[in-house]
Amino acid sequence: MENKNKFWKGALVGALLTTLAGLVIVGMSLGIFLIGRAAMDGGGQTAESGRAQNQEGSLDLKRISEKIQTIQGVIDKYFLFDEDKTKVEDWIYKGMLYGLEDPYTVYYNAEEYNKLMEDTSGEYCGIGVMVSQSAETGVITVTKVFEGTPGAEAGMLPGDIIYKVGDEEVTGMDLELVVKDHIKGEEGTTVIVTVLRQETGEYVDMKMQRRQITVPTVEHKMLENKVGYISVSQFDTVTAGQFKEAIADLEKQGMEKMIVDLRNNPGGVVDAVVSMVDYILPDDLIIEGDPDLVRTKKDKTLLLYMADKNGEGEQYYSSDGHKVDVPMAVLVNGQSASASEVFSGALKAYDKAELVGTKTFGKGIVQTLFPLDQGTAIKMTVAHYYTPSGLDLHGKGLEPDVEVELNEELKTKIKIEPEEDNQLQEAIKALNES
Incomplete structure (x- = not known):
């Protein structure tokens, strides 16, 4: 019971950070969303043009910019620890899109976008399971385990909740990046996935060796x-x-x-x-x-x-x-x-x-991917x-x-x-x- 309470507390915290709903085959072609078109809109506008075109309901970019500068001044003067300015900037953009309250609209920094765009072409080094993610809780659940794969050999079952990959809790994380950045990897390398088995309420650590997986569609x-x-x-x-x-x-x-x-x-x-x-x-x-x-x-x-x-x-x-x-x-x-x-x-x-x-x-x-500057992008x-x-x-x-x-x-x-x-x-x- 203590383990269950610990998990669901973490799940709710993860849901507050980000709520992603979708489905993905681990390491395979990422067919979470239906791609209607590939828009490559390199346009944008400066703060000045934003103010000039400000319409009813639009953001007051001048006021927001001034407030960010004020907050940064307080950070520079009083914050006890070292500031990772790159991470702070990333979360400004992430927070802006999170405020749209659409779980499918997200910001990717350069590293995340690069991983997202890695070619998979139906083959990958992974564990051979399919997972889904709840929009409300951010919980990631195994929906299918393919026969003859590392996941099946390790004893993973449909209905298992993926709690951690390695030492990292993944509840509430962007599902695509959980797959690309944590579960996938080089052939022959080891990954440890901790699942919560709903039937028993027990945590199970599963050690698997990644290998090339080809699953017929x-x-x-x-x-x-x-x-x-x-x-x-x-x-x-x-x-x-x-x-x-x-x-x-x-x-x-x-x-x-x-x-x-x-x-x-x-x-x-x-x-x-x-x-x-x-x-x-x-x-x-x-x-x-x-x-x-x-x-x-x-x-x-x-x-x-x-x-x-x-x-x-x-x-x-x-x-x-x-x-x-x-x-x-x-x-x-x-x-x-x-x-x-x-x-x-x-x-x-x-x-x-x-x-x-x-x-x-x-x-x-x-959803459409819009590439931005410095290798970043948004999916909207x-x-x-x-x-x-x-x-x-x-x-x-x-x-x-x-x-x-x-x-x-x-x-x-x-x-x-x-x-x-x-x-x-x-x-x-x-x-x-x-």
Whole structure:
């Protein structure tokens, strides 16, 4: 009990420092957020131009600058210890963005931004687990452990809470940087991860040796009665190609029904998910009776559209001439986020698939990286995205057509066999009844 109290006290303190919500595969392509566009806005304005353009509700930059100078004068005269001026400056910027009260908008100093932009390309030296982070508490929880990886060999289980990496408590830290800066590392090096096992309330230290991890983003097999099953762990640059190959193989085997498993899928690259939905849907679908849809191509299937603060944004349409014409179901849960919700929302909007499982995560906003001076950057929320039916799911998620919780005893298992997977069995049942 004392250990539990200690952890949750730390968790709440971490939440006060920063609250990040998102999902990430440890060390793999960082598909936390749906990238709608890559804006490289090198512009900015000086304090003088800021004052000249000051509008109602804008910050009074002159007053703020003067106050910062006053505080710095007090620090210089009275502060007992040495001041790390670089760190103080970083936290001025971090605090400014934290004040926007958006957990996805953050400032990266040069070291953090450099780590964030390291190429991963689907391979990495890490431990082979997937994690999520709560926006309210900053707590990082393991959602999936891949077989044959250091994490699995060390005994890590879904549901474990990552408390420390090495000697550093990570609750409330930026999830992307926890992965890049603490868990990933050079091949063959050792990392110690301390987890809180929720079932027992005990802390467990797990010593693992980092190694190259290659996890396929798409896996498939044929189930009984010609039901094709495709599991997608994330939407990476290679995922669309793997997905189409999986469908082609299942069609050769005589697939009559299809299930796409997006449980615990954190999202990823927008081009990948658009290509996958385009491959499934015909090119000429419309949604009847909705005059408010932002549609510029009347003869094309709308897959996704975005809108910034001015109501403007990109639109994505079906165009490849291909379709998959079999009854479909999509498995989802509370960790199915972002691009997973784009995929599910598009099929649901056109009544092309039954959603089975539990309500999805509810991330319907787009972030863009803006590089700044001296190797720094900010990641900022710039737009909403909408399903073809005009649904803004942010903060709400998608409700399943067939709601079913995964059996409790399965939630901590690394591998679940199809015959014991009650959510999968419900999806099969829904297809048989369709």
